[in-house]
Amino acid sequence: MGADREGSARRGPARAVAYAACGAVLLGGCASMPDSGDLRDVESTPRQDTQVRVFAIPPQQDASATEIVQGFLEALTSDDPNYDTARKxxxxxxxxxxQPESQTTxxxxxxxIQTDSRPVNREGDSGITYTFQGSRVATVDAQQAYAPADGAYRRTVHLTKDGKSGQWRIDSLxxxxxxxxxxxxxNYTSVDKYYFASDTSAEETGQPVAVADPVFVRSSVDPTTQLVRSLLSGPTTWLGPVxxxxxxxxxxxxxxxxxxxxxxxxxxxVPLNVKASRIGSAMCNEMATQLLFTLRNLTPTVESVAVQSVSGAHMCDANxxxxxxxxxxxxxKRPEYLYFLDAKHRLVRMATGGSGTTGAVAVPGPFGAGTKPLRSVAVARDERTAxxxxxxxxxLYVTSLASDGSLGNAVLTSHGAxxxxxxxxxSWDARGDLWVADRNPAKPQLYMLAQGVGQPLAVQIPELNGRVEDxxxxxxxxxxxxxxxxDGKQSLLVGRIERTKSDDQQEVSVLELRSATPxxxxxxxMSWAGDSRLVVVGREQGGVQQTRYVQVDxxxxxxxxPAALTGVLAIAASEDDRVPLVADSQDDGIVRLPSGDQWQKVVKDGSAPVYPG
Incomplete structure (x- = not known):
C-alpha cells in the first residue's frame, strides 16, 4: 500500500498488473508480502482521480496462500458495493x-503482514495463519461515525485448503x-446528515434548529443512496440524545x-416505505428539509427534493x-457585521461585505461608547444584544446594541487573582443562551445564562479533566x-449539551467529551467555521503554530x-463559509482572509474579532 508509505519503494515486483480502461481500474496482487516470517508492509493503491472506479479481481486458480491474503486486502479497498469480490x-x-460494514479500521x-507457520501435511490443522499489524489512526463504526484512535492494531486471519477444489481460502478473519x-x-468521504435539536428553537423565529451529524460514506458506491439510508436509520449514538x-x-x-x-x-x-404514508404536511415538509440539507451537503447542485409514498404518490417537496x-x-445565515475591539477597547463593527480596509464604526449603546473598557466580547445571533x-x-456585562441601551450591573463576577x-x-447559541467559563483555580466553572439574563446556571461536566480556557x-x-x-497542554474537546428539568429547575450538562484535535x-x-467544522490555531508536539480546519468528530x-499566518492570538469564523476568516495577529492587528486570497490587514490597533455567536 505504497500511498500509505510516503517515500518508500516497493520491496519486490507486483504479482499482477493493474489495468485502466473506460474509467475503471482493476486491482490484483498490488501488495507485496513475504512467504516467510519477515515483517513487511502491504503497499496501498495509489490515490486515484475521484472519477475513476476501482475494481478488484477474484482469486486466480491455484493461487498461493500469500496471494489469497494480498488479493483479499486489495479487494477491501476497491469500489465493490457489497464486497462480493472480497468474499470470493x-x-x-x-x-x-x-460483516464488512460493522467497522472500518x-x-x-x-x-x-507476518506469517510464522507453513502449511504442513499432517492430521489436524494444515492451514496457515497470518497476522495483520499496524498503528491505528481511526475507526468508522456501523453507523458510519468516525472516531480517532491510537495504539497498536494486531489481528489474525487463518487460511485452509478447500476440501473439494483444493484452493486456499480464508476461513477465519x-x-x-x-x-x-x-x-x-x-474510498470514503465525510458528509453531514441533518436532524433537529430536540428541545431548542431559534429564538428569533421559533423554527426548529438543524443539527449536522457527520458520517463517512463510500464515495464511489452509490453515495446518495447510502446517505439517505443513513439519514433514515437515525442519528449517530453520540448525537442521538439531543x-x-x-x-x-x-x-x-x-x-x-x-x-x-x-x-x-x-x-x-425519494420513495419511502409504508411507515411514512400517514403523516401530515408539516412533518412531511420537515422530512423533505432534512433530506435537502443532507443531500446538498453531498451534492451542492441539488436544488430540490421530492418525497414519494410507497405507492408512488407525491407527498411533498422542498427547495x-x-x-x-x-x-x-x-x-x-450570513452575519451582517464583523465585530472587534478598537484601540480604546470599545466595540466596533464593519459590514461583512466590506472591501477589507477599515470602515469600522462604534456600535450603538454602552459598549460602543466606551462606558466599560472590554477585554472580550460576543454578539448574539440576532445582532441585537452583546x-x-x-x-x-x-x-461579565450584557447590553442592547441600541442607542438607548444601558449597561447595568455585571451578570457574573469572577474572583480569580x-x-x-x-x-x-x-459565546451565544441560536436560542439566545449565553455561555462563559470562570477560570478561577479555587472554583473553576462553566456557566450558562438563559437568554443572557438571570442567575448564571452552573453547567456540569462530569468527564472534565483540566480547566476550561476557551x-x-x-x-x-x-x-x-x-x-x-x-499539565501545560491545551486540547480541543467537543461535548454534547443536555438540558433536563428537575422540580422546575433546569439542569444543564456537557457529556461525552471527545477530542477534535488528537x-x-x-x-x-478556535471558532466554529461550519455546521460541523471548526477552525483551530495551534501546534503539535515539536511543531510550529498553524491554522487548520477540523471536523467535530x-x-x-x-x-x-487557510494561508499561513504567524502570531495568531484570536480567530473568528462564521458557519457561513462565504464570510472570510478574521484573525488578531500579534504583528499585524486585525486581518482577514478572503476566499482563495492572502491575509489582508484591516486595522493595526484592534483585538478580539468575532462574528455573531
Missing amino acids: YLTKAAAKTW VLANGPS PQGVVMGKSDFQR VRSSFPTGTTLKKGVSGLAPDDQNRVT EEQAETTAWRAST AGVGSDGRA TEDDRLTAP VRVAADGVRIALVVEK GSEEVTA GSTPDGPA
Missing part, C-alpha cells in the same frame, strides 16, 4: 458470517475491514430502491427557500467546543488549510 477469497462459511500505513489512511481517503428526526420510526427507502441521483432538473425523488423557511440552519467581559477579566484566572470570552457553543445549542488545559499539544484559538476535512 473466503470459504463459504466465512463469507456468510463476515484505519491504519497510519497499510497493514504489515476479524469482522469489518482494515486499510491504510491513503486508501481510506480515496436531536430528533421527523421520519417516523421504521421509515426506510421503498424496497428495491437504489441509485438515487438528481434528475436533469437537479431534483432528487432551498422552502427548507430555510421550515428550519433554521446556521450555515445559511455580552462583554471587562478589561480586567473580572465582570489574575486576569488569566478569570472569565473567558463569552468556550465556543455551536449555533444549534446542542454541541460545545472547549479548550481544556491540563495529537495537538497547544490550542491557541476529529477527522480532517478535504480541501486546503
Whole structure:
C-alpha cells in the first residue's frame, strides 16, 4: 500500500498488473508480502482521480496462500458495493458470517503482514495463519461515525485448503475491514446528515434548529443512496440524545430502491416505505428539509427534493427557500457585521461585505461608547444584544446594541487573582443562551445564562479533566467546543449539551467529551467555521503554530488549510463559509482572509474579532 508509505519503494515486483480502461481500474496482487516470517508492509493503491472506479479481481486458480491474503486486502479497498469480490477469497462459511460494514479500521500505513507457520501435511490443522499489524489512526463504526484512535492494531486471519477444489481460502478473519489512511481517503468521504435539536428553537423565529451529524460514506458506491439510508436509520449514538428526526420510526427507502441521483432538473425523488404514508404536511415538509440539507451537503447542485409514498404518490417537496423557511440552519445565515475591539477597547463593527480596509464604526449603546473598557466580547445571533467581559477579566456585562441601551450591573463576577484566572470570552447559541467559563483555580466553572439574563446556571461536566480556557457553543445549542488545559497542554474537546428539568429547575450538562484535535499539544484559538467544522490555531508536539480546519468528530476535512499566518492570538469564523476568516495577529492587528486570497490587514490597533455567536 505504497500511498500509505510516503517515500518508500516497493520491496519486490507486483504479482499482477493493474489495468485502466473506460474509467475503471482493476486491482490484483498490488501488495507485496513475504512467504516467510519477515515483517513487511502491504503497499496501498495509489490515490486515484475521484472519477475513476476501482475494481478488484477474484482469486486466480491455484493461487498461493500469500496471494489469497494480498488479493483479499486489495479487494477491501476497491469500489465493490457489497464486497462480493472480497468474499470470493473466503470459504463459504466465512463469507456468510463476515460483516464488512460493522467497522472500518484505519491504519497510519497499510497493514504489515507476518506469517510464522507453513502449511504442513499432517492430521489436524494444515492451514496457515497470518497476522495483520499496524498503528491505528481511526475507526468508522456501523453507523458510519468516525472516531480517532491510537495504539497498536494486531489481528489474525487463518487460511485452509478447500476440501473439494483444493484452493486456499480464508476461513477465519476479524469482522469489518482494515486499510491504510491513503486508501481510506480515496474510498470514503465525510458528509453531514441533518436532524433537529430536540428541545431548542431559534429564538428569533421559533423554527426548529438543524443539527449536522457527520458520517463517512463510500464515495464511489452509490453515495446518495447510502446517505439517505443513513439519514433514515437515525442519528449517530453520540448525537442521538439531543436531536430528533421527523421520519417516523421504521421509515426506510421503498424496497428495491437504489441509485438515487438528481434528475436533469437537479431534483432528487425519494420513495419511502409504508411507515411514512400517514403523516401530515408539516412533518412531511420537515422530512423533505432534512433530506435537502443532507443531500446538498453531498451534492451542492441539488436544488430540490421530492418525497414519494410507497405507492408512488407525491407527498411533498422542498427547495432551498422552502427548507430555510421550515428550519433554521446556521450555515445559511450570513452575519451582517464583523465585530472587534478598537484601540480604546470599545466595540466596533464593519459590514461583512466590506472591501477589507477599515470602515469600522462604534456600535450603538454602552459598549460602543466606551462606558466599560472590554477585554472580550460576543454578539448574539440576532445582532441585537452583546455580552462583554471587562478589561480586567473580572465582570461579565450584557447590553442592547441600541442607542438607548444601558449597561447595568455585571451578570457574573469572577474572583480569580489574575486576569488569566478569570472569565473567558463569552459565546451565544441560536436560542439566545449565553455561555462563559470562570477560570478561577479555587472554583473553576462553566456557566450558562438563559437568554443572557438571570442567575448564571452552573453547567456540569462530569468527564472534565483540566480547566476550561476557551468556550465556543455551536449555533444549534446542542454541541460545545472547549479548550481544556491540563499539565501545560491545551486540547480541543467537543461535548454534547443536555438540558433536563428537575422540580422546575433546569439542569444543564456537557457529556461525552471527545477530542477534535488528537495529537495537538497547544490550542491557541478556535471558532466554529461550519455546521460541523471548526477552525483551530495551534501546534503539535515539536511543531510550529498553524491554522487548520477540523471536523467535530476529529477527522480532517478535504480541501486546503487557510494561508499561513504567524502570531495568531484570536480567530473568528462564521458557519457561513462565504464570510472570510478574521484573525488578531500579534504583528499585524486585525486581518482577514478572503476566499482563495492572502491575509489582508484591516486595522493595526484592534483585538478580539468575532462574528455573531
